[in-house]
Amino acid sequence: MSNFIVKSQKQYQELYKASKENPEKFWEDFAEQEFIWYKKWDKVLDYSLSPNPDELDIRWFEGAQLNITENCIDRHLATKGEQTAIIFEANDPNEKPLHITYNELAKNVNKTANMLKANGAKKGDRICLYMPMTPELAYAVLACARIGSVHSVVFAGFSAKSLSDRIMDAKCNVLITADGGYRGSKITPLKEIADEALMSCDCVDKVIVLNRTNSKIAMEYGRDVWWQDEFAKASDICPAEVMDAEDMLFILYTSGSTGKPKGMVHTCGGYMVYANYSFRNVFQYEDGDIYWCTADIGWITGHSYILYGPLSAGATTVMFEGVPSYPDMGRFWEIVAKHKVNIFYTAPTAIRSLAMCDIDMVIKHDLSSLKTLGTVGEPINLEAWEWYDQHIGKSNCPIVDTWWQTETGGIMISSLAGVTKDIPTYATLPLPGIQPCLMDESSHEITQADAEGRLCIKHPWPSMARTIYGDHQRYADTYFSSFTGMYFTGDGAKRDAKGNYRITGRVDDIVIVSGHNLGTAEIENVINEHPNVAESAVVGYPHAVKGNSIYAFITLRGNSLEESVAREIKELVAKTLGPICKPEKIQITTGLPKTRSGKIMRRILRKVAAGEFENLGDVSTLLNPECVEDVIKGRV
Ligand code: WTA
Numbered sequence: 001m002s003n004f005i006v007k008s009q010k011q012y013q014e015l016y017k018a019s020k021e022n023p024e025k026f027w028e029d030f031a032e033q034e035f036i037w038y039k040k041w042d043k044v045l046d047y048s049l050s051p052n053p054d055e056l057d058i059r060w061f062e063g064a065q066l067n068i069t070e071n072c073i074d075r076h077l078a079t080k081g082e083q084t085a086i087i088f089e090a091n092d093p094n095e096k097p098l099h100i101t102y103n104e105l106a107k108n109v110n111k112t113a114n115m116l117k118a119n120g121a122k123k124g125d126r127i128c129l130y131m132p133m134t135p136e137l138a139y140a141v142l143a144c145a146r147i148g149s150v151h152s153v154v155f156a157g158f159s160a161k162s163l164s165d166r167i168m169d170a171k172c173n174v175l176i177t178a179d180g181g182y183r184g185s186k187i188t189p190l191k192e193i194a195d196e197a198l199m200s201c202d203c204v205d206k207v208i209v210l211n212r213t214n215s216k217i218a219m220e221y222g223r224d225v226w227w228q229d230e231f232a233k234a235s236d237i238c239p240a241e242v243m244d245a246e247d248m249l250f251i252l253y254t255s256g257s258t259g260k261p262k263g264m265v266h267t268c269g270g271y272m273v274y275a276n277y278s279f280r281n282v283f284q285y286e287d288g289d290i291y292w293c294t295a296d297i298g299w300i301t302g303h304s305y306i307l308y309g310p311l312s313a314g315a316t317t318v319m320f321e322g323v324p325s326y327p328d329m330g331r332f333w334e335i336v337a338k339h340k341v342n343i344f345y346t347a348p349t350a351i352r353s354l355a356m357c358d359i360d361m362v363i364k365h366d367l368s369s370l371k372t373l374g375t376v377g378e379p380i381n382l383e384a385w386e387w388y389d390q391h392i393g394k395s396n397c398p399i400v401d402t403w404w405q406t407e408t409g410g411i412m413i414s415s416l417a418g419v420t421k422d423i424p425t426y427a428t429l430p431l432p433g434i435q436p437c438l439m440d441e442s443s444h445e446i447t448q449a450d451a452e453g454r455l456c457i458k459h460p461w462p463s464m465a466r467t468i469y470g471d472h473q474r475y476a477d478t479y480f481s482s483f484t485g486m487y488f489t490g491d492g493a494k495r496d497a498k499g500n501y502r503i504t505g506r507v508d509d510i511v512i513v514s515g516h517n518l519g520t521a522e523i524e525n526v527i528n529e530h531p532n533v534a535e536s537a538v539v540g541y542p543h544a545v546k547g548n549s550i551y552a553f554i555t556l557r558g559n560s561l562e563e564s565v566a567r568e569i570k571e572l573v574a575k576t577l578g579p580i581c582k583p584e585k586i587q588i589t590t591g592l593p594k595t596r597s598g599k600i601m602r603r604i605l606r607k608v609a610a611g612e613f614e615n616l617g618d619v620s621t622l623l624n625p626e627c628v629e630d631v632i633k634g635r636v
Pocket residue numbers: 254299300301375376377378379380401402403404405406407427489490491503505506512515516517
């Protein structure tokens with residue numbers, strides 16, 4: 001058994017201390033013991049967390065060579081070849097689930113890798129995956145890693161515009177998609193959306209199309225090929241490409257405070273080390289456990305905790321194609337009972353919506369297999385935590401509230417299931433190897449324990465993003481310019497006297513709606529494209545199920561028709577960015593409160609949207625104080 005997997009409070013303290021005193025030795029020892037490296041590193045860590053992009057640089061295990069798929073697949077074959085690696089549960093509960101063994105996974109990933117090669121994918125190329133949650137998505141991700149291509153998974157709920165922006169930003173030459181994707185009672189026309197996206201991309205030469213829904217689609221001769229045809233032709237032997245530890249493994253886009261999404265870059269060695277380390281420590285996975293993370297592979301949670309973390313640990317991981325509400329609101333619990341899930345990891349927004357249903361939806365399913373629960377993506381409120389604990393965990397399962405980000409690659413602050421104490425609504429303590437701190441607004445570290453401030457991380461950790469693809473300046477500006485020599489998370493947090501962290505939410509212009517990060521600037525840019533819109537300001541406001549929802553304040557040009565404008569704007573945003581970005585409320589107003597330098601005071605608008613009209617602060621210094629009253633009166 002690894003001495004890096006914490007089994008007691010005391011060991012937690014000891015490991016934490018050791019990791020802080022000598023982080024390089026800590027990570028070196030773990031990396032050495034736990035993985036297959038073709039060649040060891042020359043240096044464990046080389047870094048500068050400078051705000052100057054010419055200096056900002058983070059390298060872990062430089063000089064080492066590896067392939068992450070060797071560690072996620074091949075090395076398990078001798079002992080676990082016939083163990084299930086992936087349980088696939090289809091959208092339709094009547095479709096037979098698949099139990100894919102590690103031997104089968106190896107063959108299928110190799111075939112997919114050879115199929116990619118035959119269609120022009122090479123080491124270093126960026127491959128876009130716009131796919132439903134079927135096993136082929138897992139094969140495609142791992143196949144890219146196998147041949148050294150960089151995967152860029154785009155969530156299959158995104159629009160054509162979002163897809164084409166991401167394809168062009170990463171200059172992908174191959175796109176893998178499907179004819180359609182099942183989501184509850186609907187089919188998302190993925191190929192049709194992809195075709196529209198590709199009209200504005202000149203970099204994609206090949207489109208590989210999985211037939212999933214038998215939808216009628218157009219295939220472009222010379223460009224489009226069917227997955228099933230190409231896969232059938234491919235050999236199931238494909239040696240893993242030798243990768244340097246700092247070679248790119250994947251790009252994953254996340255929303256930013258300014259309009260454009262950020263392509264976060266993760267590299268092979270450090271990401272593998274931390275995905276494995278955090279998975280095993282947080283969930284305390286034991287051989288034979290059935291583990292289910294309900295996220296989509298289109299988000300970082302799916303990358304790290306459906307695929308790379310669990311597979312590198314030789315676990316059995318469940319992949320679910322559908323949605324929690326289909327065919328009824330008991331689907332999650334039905335799946336837990338059907339596959340005897342032991343570890344269940346989901347988002348607070350899902351918990352809140354399921355908690356609103358008739359409790360019979362839960363009671364009728366046997367949840368006795370569960371031993372650990374987890375949450376991720378946003379702060380969990382006490383009511384939701386208690387419901388989850390009582391009705392799902394039967395007051396008998398630890399709940400790990402895991403705080404982390406696309407940028408951090410893996411879980412940073414969380415209790416370790418059954419080992420360190422969980423506290424409702426607190427992410428609790430950092431994992432050994434992670435050094436969080438709180439900073440005040442004048443850039444001083446707050447050293448007393450019991451405090452509130454901006455959450456930063458002091459020392460590099462192996463899975464931190466290395467850059468924003470194509471924009472190192474923005475990487476430096478966003479994460480390393482606010483507080484010298486440390487990583488700024490964009491989140492606010494409280495810390496109690498015992499050092500437990502409670503994340504209070506974003507302190508920037510990102511709103512988390514149903515666990516999805518949305519940049520308000522990106523939404524404003526779209527709204528402003530409407531011919532009748534003069535100006536807009538988008539803010540988040542608290543929502544009982546979604547955590548937050550989007551509220552748009554809009555001023556119009558001339559005398560446009562208000563009602564139709566609001567409807568058109570909702571449609572425009574849904575079409576351009578995807579339905580999850582659609583404003584729930586739109587208020588047409590005569591003016592937006594501004595500073596004397598003309599900057600919109602979003603702070604005031606956030607309060608109005610939330611219905612908090614007191615403490616608006618001193619509005620007399622505004623350029624146009626008179627508009628505040630109108631804004632309040634017009635609240636929708
Ligand atoms: C928020 C998701 C409170 C936070 C893995 C962070 C959380 C953003 C938690 C990253 C949590 C994530 N408690 N807030 N347990 N987990 N967040 O990149 O604001 O999609 O900055 O990564 O989600 O979202 P992302």
